[in-house]
Amino acid sequence: MSLRVYRQVGAFREVLSQQTIGVLIGTALGMISFVGYTPEFFFGLIGGVILDASPGIGGHQSLFRLLAVISACGVGVVFWLLWLKRNKMQEMPVS
Numbered sequence: 001m002s003l004r005v006y007r008q009v010g011a012f013r014e015v016l017s018q019q020t021i022g023v024l025i026g027t028a029l030g031m032i033s034f035v036g037y038t039p040e041f042f043f044g045l046i047g048g049v050i051l052d053a054s055p056g057i058g059g060h061q062s063l064f065r066l067l068a069v070i071s072a073c074g075v076g077v078v079f080w081l082l083w084l085k086r087n088k089m090q091e092m093p094v095s
Contacts, residue, residue, distance in 0.1 A: 050066065051059040 046066070047063050050063045053059065054062055
């Protein structure tokens with residue numbers, strides 16, 4: 001587990017070192033980790049509440065619908081960011 005965490009932190013640090021963040025790399029890394037690991041705190045509780053409210057297959061279907069919606073939102077954000085990046089690159093003058 002800790003090897004995975006350090007590998008992920010190393011990947012974040014490498015990507016951020018190529019940006020113009022400078023001395024704020026630690027702060028940016030902390031914010032990314034906070035956002036990235038926050039769902040782990042809540043999904044156990046949310047899953048338990050959903051499964052307790054609707055035991056059996058109905059609860060599992062509700063939980064997986066929630067996870068599908070959240071995943072679809074993540075995919076939508078990725079496409080939105082790609083769209084923003086593409087439009088920004090088109091606006092940049094070619095030198």
